Amino acid sequence: MGSARLAYEETFDCVQCGYCLPACPTYITMEKETHSPRGRINLVKMAAEGNITFSELEGPINLCLGCRACEVVCPTNVQYGKILESAKEVLLEEKGRRSFFQEFVFGKVFPNKKLLRAAGAGISIYQKFGMQQVARKTKAITLLPEPMRSFEAILPETQGIGKRAKFYPAAADHPVYKIGYFTGCMMDAMFSSINTKAIKLLQAAGCEVTVLDEQTCCGALQSHSGHTKVTKELAKRNVAAFEAYDLDYMVNSIGGCGAMLVEYDQLFSEEDGKWKERAEKFSRKNVDISVILSELELPFKHEINKVVTYQPSCHLSNVQKRTEEPVKLLKSTPGIQYVELPHQHMCCGSAGIYNLINYEASMDILDEKMKHVGALKRKPDMMITTNPGCHLQMKLGVEREGQTDEIEVVHLVELLAVSCGIDT
Amino acid sequence: MMDEVLGQIRNIIKEQKRILTDKADLYSYSYDASFGVHLPDIVVQPKSAQEVTHIMKLANKHLIPVYPRGQGTSLSGGPLPVKGGIVLDFSKWDDKLEIDREDMVAIVSPGVLTSNINDAAMEQGFIYPPDPSSSHVSTIGGNLAENSGGPRGLKYGVTKDYVIGLEVVTPEGEIIRTGGRTVKNVTGYDLTKLIVGSEGTLGIITEATLRLYPKPQGNQTLMAVFDEMADSGKAITNILSAGILPAKLELMDNASITAVEAYEPLGLPTDAEALILIELDGHPAAIADESERVRQVCEAADAKEVIIAANEQEAENLWKARKLVSPAIVREKPTKISEDATVPRSKIPAMFQRLKEIKEKYQVDLVVFGHAGDGNLHPNIIADKRDKDEMQRVEQAVEGIFQAAIELGGTLSGEHGIGTLKAPFMEMELGEVGLDMMKRIKQSWDPNHILNPGKIFPEPGQKLVLSDG
Known part of the structure; x- marks a missing residue:
């Protein structure tokens, strides 16, 4: 046994009422209690008590999306995220360092901007690192040719990051807020123009924006796969970077990273000395861009006469608890006709790199999601997202349904930028 | 083998x-x-x-x-x-959910979620009234087996009042049909009602025909706050004897009010002994008149405050207090023992007194809320099942609750069922012969005792056990 331990005590908070079942995407698609939140919590408890082995626990844990929709509906506030991550950490430790690929990508590539950009400024981290070959050699990840082909087909044109300024003054004389902008790794590598548009929107709304040189990867993917030590190191670097500036908020446009950032405080305990307090302060200051923009006035210029629906990012809704702000922004955009997606709070199946590791399971969930899109009485022209992972997944969903020409997948920031006449 | x-x-x-x-x-x-x-x-x-x-x-x-x-x-x-x-x-067998407008019935597979039946009925202008609080999770098959109730039980009755036909697989593996699609049916023994509430010990329900009601045109929510528990009891009795039958009539005691307020401040009166929540439904003109009369009755019973929700949003806010009881009371300790002993309405004040004594005698954290209108209180004990000493006291307190309910002319279980937990107390309520008659029914339906054995009927020497050992 190593230092990692299952969150056994936390499992007792579950009264097994089952209220989480209808909210769980994998319970719906995989059709058994084993793949439900209540089932997984019980299995963690059973593993901690020695009734089942860690390898028997592994499948149900690895097939969890980590969308945390269960936490929102739980009547007794079970900390599912904590229980899940503890299981991931223990399983990783039990398996030893067999997953060279994950270690390498999470420990070295993501946190290193230069490496990530050098990798081809895009999903090319998958393509150009020869993920398939690595995966085959290490047998770390079951990567089928199909997911590779699927995602290649919908990848955006690689966007060079180009030269981005470090400081963007406010449009007005006195900045409403002094903002530090968090770029993220995948986001900046694949959708750097969204980041640039986001910064310009903040500027236009009266904020001054600093892009912190010292920032690094948020650590979400590392944390979700049990690499807690790496995550903590990354968190410390981001906290320290933030502290070096005088900022009102740290803002990001990435639902998944944002969720990690607002939970940094949970990575540290009293044993970490001052870090707990520093992380708490940092977490409180981190918000999604929709929070700031919906509070301020945007200089809308163009009407966008489209029927628009929105697939919320689970981590924005369920962890950051920001459900109203993006919708408020959508509804305030001139010309937009907003239609609510049925079962919008069900995950799309992207879930970090879940769709690459568990491709088929992810596609079952995506098909379910696309059924809901298909059930809309008014056909949408646009599908709005608030996280790059969801963005790619929804693009794939639209493509799989043969609707690429009818439904455009757009990040909320892109939509707002068009309406405000912001062009990078 | x-x-x-x-x-x-x-x-x-x-x-x-x-x-x-x-x-x-x-x-x-x-x-x-x-x-x-x-x-x-x-x-x-x-x-x-x-x-x-x-x-x-x-x-x-x-x-x-x-x-x-x-x-x-x-x-x-x-x-x-x-x-x-x-x-x-059976949770994956949910392919059939048909609403028949003319016969005003729903035909359903056993795995259909109960709230989905009500949703489908509402689309056609009907309701399926039984509304256990788990109806968005629980299957109709489970509801039928346990004869589930719910807040609307006061006015509309419980699951058994809505089942008119079943397809059942007998314990010996034969398919039978009971009842039919008509409200009136006296052909032979009423096997439908025998199966409903038999807790899956007499047969397996594979399809059900359920009655629907017309959807009420409107509803109105009120909250009344009392300094004395006895006054709230008086108000409940007087509302009903005034000829008003609310759809729901729920009560929260001081312990649940303070727990909710500490959990999420809603502005509830934490010094109040009790509050009642009332939902009236029916024709808008009728409920407008009734809500005024409910207000008068409550004030006459010394309510210190009566709030009438001005709109749906306000009604939702009032009900929020009741919804938050569960999460609020498990904050200190995680184990919740939810009892549903039920007494005749007139005995509610006496039951409250007995519960207070039990709480003090066994030193347990007892909270009372629930469907006061039909005497189906939910005394909940909050504990930590890892604390063996505490759990022993809880077991004694639960026995005390059962004893009190039966002595007051009530029953062990209003809507949760007997299962394993309450089996040891069956004879206390039914007597030796009463229980034996039930055993004979079981014996004739399931001669090999293979369907859900270990439920309802106590094993020799079986005692209440609330631990997972």
Whole structure:
């Protein structure tokens, strides 16, 4: 046994009422209690008590999306995220360092901007690192040719990051807020123009924006796969970077990273000395861009006469608890006709790199999601997202349904930028 | 032997993924929302009455226990496989949900979620009234087996009042139909009502015909706050004797009010002894008149405040207090023992007194809320099941609650069922002969005792156990 331990005590908070079942995407698609939140919590408890082995626990844990929709509906506030991550950490430790690929990508590539950009400024981290070959050699990840082909087909044109300024003054004389902008790794590598548009929107709304040189990867993917030590190191670097500036908020446009950032405080305990307090302060200051923009006035210029629906990012809704702000922004955009997606709070199946590791399971969930899109009485022209992972997944969903020409997948920031006449 | 049985089950069930034998799977069907972990040998997810008959015949041949299960929300141990064997998970069999406008009935598969029936009925201008608080999770099959109630029970009755026909697989594996599509039906014994509430011990429900009601045109929510518990009791009695029948009439005691307020400040009066929440439904003109009369009755019973919701949003806010009771009371300690002992309405004040004495005598954290209008209080004890000493006191307190309910002319269970938890107290309520008559019914329907054995009837020397050991 190593230092990692299952969150056994936390499992007792579950009264097994089952209220989480209808909210769980994998319970719906995989059709058994084993793949439900209540089932997984019980299995963690059973593993901690020695009734089942860690390898028997592994499948149900690895097939969890980590969308945390269960936490929102739980009547007794079970900390599912904590229980899940503890299981991931223990399983990783039990398996030893067999997953060279994950270690390498999470420990070295993501946190290193230069490496990530050098990798081809895009999903090319998958393509150009020869993920398939690595995966085959290490047998770390079951990567089928199909997911590779699927995602290649919908990848955006690689966007060079180009030269981005470090400081963007406010449009007005006195900045409403002094903002530090968090770029993220995948986001900046694949959708750097969204980041640039986001910064310009903040500027236009009266904020001054600093892009912190010292920032690094948020650590979400590392944390979700049990690499807690790496995550903590990354968190410390981001906290320290933030502290070096005088900022009102740290803002990001990435639902998944944002969720990690607002939970940094949970990575540290009293044993970490001052870090707990520093992380708490940092977490409180981190918000999604929709929070700031919906509070301020945007200089809308163009009407966008489209029927628009929105697939919320689970981590924005369920962890950051920001459900109203993006919708408020959508509804305030001139010309937009907003239609609510049925079962919008069900995950799309992207879930970090879940769709690459568990491709088929992810596609079952995506098909379910696309059924809901298909059930809309008014056909949408646009599908709005608030996280790059969801963005790619929804693009794939639209493509799989043969609707690429009818439904455009757009990040909320892109939509707002068009309406405000912001062009990078 | 189990291997041979499994081989034959594989011939019965076409899709092999509906047969579960992995250890992680078996542990996932070893519990419900009550207490105890009991491992089955096999879990099967049937999707037709034919599959169920074959499995029952097989189980009879090999004398293997069979445990029907919905989504495992039972608070009394209904689906627990206490003697191992086969769990039949019906939650995936939800393909039929038909609303017949002319006959005003719904025809449903056993795995359909109860709230989905009501939603489908509402689209056609009807309601399916039984509304257990778990209705968005629980299956209709489970509701039928346990004869579930809910807040609307006061006005509309409970599950059994809405079932007029069933398709049932008998314990020996034959398919029968009981009742039909008519409200009136006196042809022979009423087997429909016998099966409903039999907790899955007499037959397996594979389809049900349910009555629907016209959807009420409007509703109105009120909240009344009292300094004295006795006054709230008086108000409840007087509302009903004034000829007003609310759809819901819920009560929260001081412990639940303060717990909710500490959990999420809603501006509730934490110094109040009790508050009642009332929902009236019907024609808008009628409920406008009734809500005014309810206000007068409450004020005459010394309510210190009566709030009438001005709109839907306000009504929702008032009900929020009741909804937050559960999360609020488990903040200090995680284990919630939810009892549903029920007394005649007139005995509510006496029951409150008895509960207060039990709380003091056994030093337990007892909170009372629930469906006061029909005497179905929910005394909840909050504890920590890791604390053995505390759990012993809880077990004694629970026994005390049962005793009190029966002495006041009430019953062990209003809506949760007997299952494993309350079996030891059956004779206390029914007497030796009363219980024996029930056993004879069981014996004649299930001669090999293979359908949900270990439930309702106590094993020799069985005692209340609230631990997972």
